[in-house]
Amino acid sequence: MKWLNEEDIQHIATGAAVLGTGGGGDPYIGKMLALSSIKQYGPVKMITVEELEEDHFVLPVSGMGSPSVLVEKIPSFDQLKAPLEAYEEAVGKKVDVVMPIEIGGVNSLIPVAVAAMKGIPILDGDAMGRAFPEAQMVTFHLDGLKPELVTLGDEKSNVVSIKPADGIWSEKISRQITIVMGGSSIVCDYGISGKQAKESVIPDTLTLAQQIGALLTNERTAKVHPIVQMLEKLNGHKLFKGKAIQIERKIQGGFTRGRATFEGSDENKESTCQLFFQNEHLLAEVNGKPVAITPDLIAVLDEETGMPITTEGLKYGARVVVVAFPAHEKWRTAIGIETAGPKYFKYDYDYVPLETLVKEADQ
Amino acid sequence: MKWLNEEDIQHIATGAAVLGTGGGGDPYIGKMLALSSIKQYGPVKMITVEELEEDHFVLPVSGMGSPSVLVEKIPSFDQLKAPLEAYEEAVGKKVDVVMPIEIGGVNSLIPVAVAAMKGIPILDGDAMGRAFPEAQMVTFHLDGLKPELVTLGDEKSNVVSIKPADGIWSEKISRQITIVMGGSSIVCDYGISGKQAKESVIPDTLTLAQQIGALLTNERTAKVHPIVQMLEKLNGHKLFKGKAIQIERKIQGGFTRGRATFEGSDENKESTCQLFFQNEHLLAEVNGKPVAITPDLIAVLDEETGMPITTEGLKYGARVVVVAFPAHEKWRTAIGIETAGPKYFKYDYDYVPLETLVKEADQ
Numbered sequence: 001m002k003w004l005n006e007e008d009i010q011h012i013a014t015g016a017a018v019l020g021t022g023g024g025g026d027p028y029i030g031k032m033l034a035l036s037s038i039k040q041y042g043p044v045k046m047i048t049v050e051e052l053e054e055d056h057f058v059l060p061v062s063g064m065g066s067p068s069v070l071v072e073k074i075p076s077f078d079q080l081k082a083p084l085e086a087y088e089e090a091v092g093k094k095v096d097v098v099m100p101i102e103i104g105g106v107n108s109l110i111p112v113a114v115a116a117m118k119g120i121p122i123l124d125g126d127a128m129g130r131a132f133p134e135a136q137m138v139t140f141h142l143d144g145l146k147p148e149l150v151t152l153g154d155e156k157s158n159v160v161s162i163k164p165a166d167g168i169w170s171e172k173i174s175r176q177i178t179i180v181m182g183g184s185s186i187v188c189d190y191g192i193s194g195k196q197a198k199e200s201v202i203p204d205t206l207t208l209a210q211q212i213g214a215l216l217t218n219e220r221t222a223k224v225h226p227i228v229q230m231l232e233k234l235n236g237h238k239l240f241k242g243k244a245i246q247i248e249r250k251i252q253g254g255f256t257r258g259r260a261t262f263e264g265s266d267e268n269k270e271s272t273c274q275l276f277f278q279n280e281h282l283l284a285e286v287n288g289k290p291v292a293i294t295p296d297l298i299a300v301l302d303e304e305t306g307m308p309i310t311t312e313g314l315k316y317g318a319r320v321v322v323v324a325f326p327a328h329e330k331w332r333t334a335i336g337i338e339t340a341g342p343k344y345f346k347y348d349y350d351y352v353p354l355e356t357l358v359k360e361a362d363q
Numbered sequence: 364m365k366w367l368n369e370e371d372i373q374h375i376a377t378g379a380a381v382l383g384t385g386g387g388g389d390p391y392i393g394k395m396l397a398l399s400s401i402k403q404y405g406p407v408k409m410i411t412v413e414e415l416e417e418d419h420f421v422l423p424v425s426g427m428g429s430p431s432v433l434v435e436k437i438p439s440f441d442q443l444k445a446p447l448e449a450y451e452e453a454v455g456k457k458v459d460v461v462m463p464i465e466i467g468g469v470n471s472l473i474p475v476a477v478a479a480m481k482g483i484p485i486l487d488g489d490a491m492g493r494a495f496p497e498a499q500m501v502t503f504h505l506d507g508l509k510p511e512l513v514t515l516g517d518e519k520s521n522v523v524s525i526k527p528a529d530g531i532w533s534e535k536i537s538r539q540i541t542i543v544m545g546g547s548s549i550v551c552d553y554g555i556s557g558k559q560a561k562e563s564v565i566p567d568t569l570t571l572a573q574q575i576g577a578l579l580t581n582e583r584t585a586k587v588h589p590i591v592q593m594l595e596k597l598n599g600h601k602l603f604k605g606k607a608i609q610i611e612r613k614i615q616g617g618f619t620r621g622r623a624t625f626e627g628s629d630e631n632k633e634s635t636c637q638l639f640f641q642n643e644h645l646l647a648e649v650n651g652k653p654v655a656i657t658p659d660l661i662a663v664l665d666e667e668t669g670m671p672i673t674t675e676g677l678k679y680g681a682r683v684v685v686v687a688f689p690a691h692e693k694w695r696t697a698i699g700i701e702t703a704g705p706k707y708f709k710y711d712y713d714y715v716p717l718e719t720l721v722k723e724a725d726q
Contacts, residue, residue, distance in 0.1 A: 158528045160536060163521070165521045173521060177540065180535050
């Protein structure tokens with residue numbers, strides 16, 4: 001258990017943008033929401049998965065939609081808490097602990113803002129161990145849990161509750177509602193017991209984000225470059241160094257989809273790298289060959305500072321290092337790959353673990 | 364109070380297709396659902412608006428979406444009752460009386476099927492006095508009531524509850540959900556007290572549909588042509604006699620939209636009539652001039668038998684009489700015209716009452 005201070009929240013915002021480069025356009029929207037909510041409602045306690053009681057009622061809160069829209073349409077406090085309150089009303093009990101559904105951009109800090117408002121703790125853990133773009137891409141789904149209830153709200157005070165047939169319908173229906181709500185919404189789904197959370201939640205991921213943020217923030221005083229530190233900490237691999245020469249983005253089906261192309265420099269001179277994204281980077285190719293494939297995590301870092309560059313924030317001319325980290329073991333199972341692997345996103349590759357791809361490329 | 368028998372239901376199905384020519388593609392889907400539900404669950408009692416008690420809880424049930432889809436995707440009993448049960452659960456009380464939201468095609472008889480299933484009466488009245496294509500086009504809206512709660516269900520067992528910001532958002536959100544549900548859904552909205560129903564409901568419209576159905580069914584023995592009888596009964600006007608020569612239809616935004624063109628015969632020889640529809644016929648032009656404009660009711664009848672031809676059922680070569688009937692006085696107010704008049708549907712006319720247009724055409 002620890003109380004989150006302003007520095008922790010700053011670090012989480014920074015670190016979360018490495019683990020989820022799509023979530024929130026500007027990762028600092030989440031920071032702003034969390035800090036202003038704490039200022040208005042009081043401090044937030046973060047508890048570990050071990051500290052959960054088995055009969056706790058744990059509820060994830062997150063933003064859904066295109067990050068490109070969220071930047072323009074910042075949620076109000078009322079909107080942030082309405083889906084949680086609709087969930088409580090529908091199930092007839094109070095939420096004991098909120099949690100992030102994913103670690104990434106704004107979605108690691110929206111639940112901090114809600115925790116402050118409701119005076120309850122936030123769980124140190126999430127259901128992705130990173131960020132993924134679709135609602136069913138959660139460890140709860142991998143563990144066979146159904147989203148029995150989903151609640152959504154928007155800034156116009158529309159609130160919608162869904163009892164979906166299954167996780168795929170949950171995603172389809174809530175995505176359409178998010179689109180009609182103007183492209184972004186606040187969502188609660190997978191309300192679970194502390195017991196279930198202990199089985200399914202990927203633990204300590206807010207702390208991980210906070211540590212990554214801390215090492216990036218301290219880079220000026222560090223002897224080892226923060227990118228190197230980060231690769232060590234997360235067992236990651238450097239894939240490419242270069243300059244962004246083309247970024248194509250469109251808002252489609254409630255997502256920001258697109259492709260970024262980089263021209264190599266130094267050891268990657270004469271090479272080209274392409275990243276394909278749907279909110280999150282999902283596939284990295286160098287010279288037309290895959291070098292990292294979803295569910296493994298791909299991130300774009302500023303060459304100088306190591307600071308993460310979101311899919312929204314990436315601009316022509318940016319000098320970057322593209323890195324990748326192995327996904328949590330839950331994602332490397334058959335159902336994990338079926339749920340969030342390349343075929344699901346219609347990329348014509350079989351999933352090959354990052355380590356294998358890197359080894360092949362070295363030979 | 365009366366118990367609905369099989370003949371009543373046949374007549375309602377037929378008559379309702381005059382008052383709402385879009386609702387349900389084949390108006391007999393409603394009949395089939397009502398009759399099979401009564402067979403399985405028992406008879407249905409119809410009560411008048413006067414017989415309602417002030418503290419009764421009255422709930423409309425209807426089908427939403429494109430009639431073209433409903434024909435292909437007939438709802439199950441479970442789907443028909445799920446939105447009502449979700450509504451009961453959300454408000455914490457049992458429904459005493461169901462009612463049709465509109466008189467038209469399938470939507471006058473879906474509530475009969477649900478009434479049989481739940482063993483409760485159906486109200487003889489509706490919230491349109493005809494059929495309109497959008498959810499906010501109801502007398503409740505004209506009387507300033509908000510749809511506090513909307514519930515929707517589909518055949519895959521998805522159930523969605525909406526607390527909309529207002530009637531327009533109710534329509535927008537439920538329309539999108541209906542589209543993602545595959546193009547049609549079952550909906551409950553505007554759950555009201557008996558007291559409110561007495562103020563807002565247009566009374567006796569199921570009986571009206573039944574009487575129209577009866578006179579159409581008895582046409583072979585009648586001395587006066589059923590079209591003439593119907594025009595008298597509803598203060599209607601014959602607009603055009605001719606043959607369908609072109610029908611354009613597309614499923615768009617969750618509606619069937621299109622245009623039907625007729626070439627005149629007999630007294631209309633050398634003339635052309637065009638009907639513009641969005642599920643319902645909304646505008647009739649003869650030789651490019653408007654002769655009937657929404658919210659007044661436009662219907663297409665078989666020249667021989669007077670039987671209504673739905674927007675779905677209209678085929679090339681059909682020999683028809685186009686008729687129109689004045690809307691209920693609630694629709695001819697400023698808010699009525701704003702809600703369901705020509706400008707709302709983007710037709711570039713001011714609303715002119717049917718009687719005036721007919722008088723002008725005669726001069």
